[in-house]
Amino acid sequence: MNTISKIDVLLGLQWGDEGKGKVVDVLTPNYDVVARFQGGPNAGHTLEFEGQKYVLRSIPSGIFQGGKVNIIGNGVVLAPDLFMKEAIELEKSGHPLETRLHISKKAHLIMPTHRLLDRAYEAQKGDKKVGTTGKGIGPTYTDKVSRNGLRVGDILSGFQEKYLAHKQQHLKMLATLGWTDFSTLEAEEKVWMEGIAYLRRFQLVDASHEIDSMLKHGKRVLCEGAQGTMLDVDFGSYPFVTSSNTISAGACIGLGVAPNKIGEVYGIMKAYCTRVGSGPFPTELFDETGKKLRDLGHEYGAVTGRERRCGWVDLVQLRYSVMLNGVTQLILMKSDVLDTFDTIKACVGYRLKDGTTTTDFPYEIDDVTPIYQTFEGWKTDLTHLTSSSEFPKAFRDYIAFLSDFLSTPIKIISLGPDRAQTIIL
Ligand code: GDP
Ligand code: IMO
Ligand code: MG
Numbered sequence: 001m002n003t004i005s006k007i008d009v010l011l012g013l014q015w016g017d018e019g020k021g022k023v024v025d026v027l028t029p030n031y032d033v034v035a036r037f038q039g040g041p042n043a044g045h046t047l048e049f050e051g052q053k054y055v056l057r058s059i060p061s062g063i064f065q066g067g068k069v070n071i072i073g074n075g076v077v078l079a080p081d082l083f084m085k086e087a088i089e090l091e092k093s094g095h096p097l098e099t100r101l102h103i104s105k106k107a108h109l110i111m112p113t114h115r116l117l118d119r120a121y122e123a124q125k126g127d128k129k130v131g132t133t134g135k136g137i138g139p140t141y142t143d144k145v146s147r148n149g150l151r152v153g154d155i156l157s158g159f160q161e162k163y164l165a166h167k168q169q170h171l172k173m174l175a176t177l178g179w180t181d182f183s184t185l186e187a188e189e190k191v192w193m194e195g196i197a198y199l200r201r202f203q204l205v206d207a208s209h210e211i212d213s214m215l216k217h218g219k220r221v222l223c224e225g226a227q228g229t230m231l232d233v234d235f236g237s238y239p240f241v242t243s244s245n246t247i248s249a250g251a252c253i254g255l256g257v258a259p260n261k262i263g264e265v266y267g268i269m270k271a272y273c274t275r276v277g278s279g280p281f282p283t284e285l286f287d288e289t290g291k292k293l294r295d296l297g298h299e300y301g302a303v304t305g306r307e308r309r310c311g312w313v314d315l316v317q318l319r320y321s322v323m324l325n326g327v328t329q330l331i332l333m334k335s336d337v338l339d340t341f342d343t344i345k346a347c348v349g350y351r352l353k354d355g356t357t358t359t360d361f362p363y364e365i366d367d368v369t370p371i372y373q374t375f376e377g378w379k380t381d382l383t384h385l386t387s388s389s390e391f392p393k394a395f396r397d398y399i400a401f402l403s404d405f406l407s408t409p410i411k412i413i414s415l416g417p418d419r420a421q422t423i424i425l
Contacts, residue, residue, distance in 0.1 A: 006263030007222075008265070009248045010023060010265075013321035013322065013330075015231055015273070015281070017228075020045055023333075023414065024224045025047045025049070025062070034060040034070050035071035035223050036072050036224050037223050038246060039227055042137045044057055046417065057303065058079070059072075066100075073256075075107075080195025081112075083199070102207065103202050103205065104152065104206070105206060108150065109140070110140045111192070117139035118137065133301075133303050152204055155196050155200065225246055226244075229325060232324075241279075248324075264329060265329075269318060271344075273314055276301050280364075282311075282369075283313070284311040285312065293311075312347055315406065316361055329409055329410070332410050336383045339377075339381055346401070351368065375401070378395040382415045383416045411425050
């Protein structure tokens with residue numbers, strides 16, 4: 001009998017912060033392994049359970065459920081100093097990592113000078129800046145692709161020499177960019193080097209072999225995406241994107257798993273939409289409704305504390321995301337934020353500059369005008385519900401409409417930040 005299992009992929013379908021961390025934590029009991037495949041400390045994944053709240057940045061969200069292996073894959077970019085801080089805090093709160101967390105030797109290291117480069121490039125762009133998280137993500141991936149990167153496996157021999165060579169190269173680039181502020185570099189480097197020493201206590205692995213072996217033994221692997229489909233470097237709202245492939249195909253590259261090994265693709269979406277940083281956002285609301293969504297949804301960045309831009313759910317954008325990722329089931333988050341709304345809108349088409357309309361996601365979304373369909377609000381507190389049989393009719397209709405428009409079943413509904421506030425349909 002063939003016992004080879006598949007990897008399931010969970011990812012965000014909008015511009016990030018859909019609630020991926022919460023859902024990974026909810027699903028982890030069904031899995032043996034949770035693996036991150038792209039992104040780095042630009043991510044902020046929030047989990048709440050038993051009255052505690054945690055925000056994870058580089059560490060997979062399966063870390064709270066004992067007995068699971070968590071993997072940081074080759075596609076991730078890792079900042080040793082931030083990783084050490086995150087790991088020590090988790091250990092202090094009673095969640096030991098050393099035996100549970102494996103790190104790919106092929107993951108690239110974010111150096112302190114990558115962070116300076118991130119700031120320097122942003123400064124140079126002026127009002128066209130991306131609004132990055134400032135964590136050095138773009139410059140680290142740039143070094144990877146231009147074959148100048150430093151990898152986790154490099155810390156095992158001759159590291160100082162390699163580090164200095166990379167740093168010199170960065171300093172030359174910073175000089176060209178006119179960057180003069182090095183006031184924090186020395187202090188950052190000191191902690192960073194401590195972070196390198198700290199990394200050595202973890203199992204540094206070849207994750208593709210490890211996952212292959214696990215699949216052959218029938219183990220179940222969940223891949224946790226970071227950011228969201230609209231921040232994908234190829235398919236997102238370029239150039240206002242992150243520097244990795246956030247879509248499901250990224251899991252193959254970022255872990256070294258063949259495409260025919262992908263099983264379920266869980267697409268996570270909010271019942272409305274948010275975005276942090278610059279770039280187009282067709283359904284953004286600049287009025288009281290946008291403010292209400294931000295206040296009720298506590299829409300402030302988990303990493304930078306920045307206000308998240310808020311707007312109505314965009315089904316043209318989501319249909320595109322469902323297509324790109326091959327989503328097999330949808331997970332609907334944060335409908336409870338809409339509990340007090342009299343009416344709710346969903347964008348079901350775009351009007352283009354030339355007056356024509358489309359439901360296909362266009363090359364550019366800067367000048368599109370959303371066409372909305374309006375729904376009755378359910379005016380019910382959903383946060384305490386424990387079964388779909390308790391859903392008010394208006395909410396049931398809204399879910400049915402979303403699922404129908406996106407031609408994909410909605411299988412999980414999240415009605416609050418806590419692990420317990422989750423209804424599996
Ligand atoms: P991630 O980056 O996709 O993991 O999402 P974030 O953690 O950045 O942002 C999601 C926010 O929404 C967090 O503050 C969560 O605690 C919160 N959250 C998740 N699911 C729900 C939900 O169903 N309802 C409400 N009200 N909050 C939620
Ligand atoms: P999670 O995993 C929301 C955004 C930044 C910026 C752009 C590029 O928590 O959903 P970067 O620092 O990656 O070069 O920034 O991408 N961004 C996110 N927005 N959630 C995230 O992660 C994000 N990670 C990056 O705001 O616009
Ligand atoms: Mg987040």
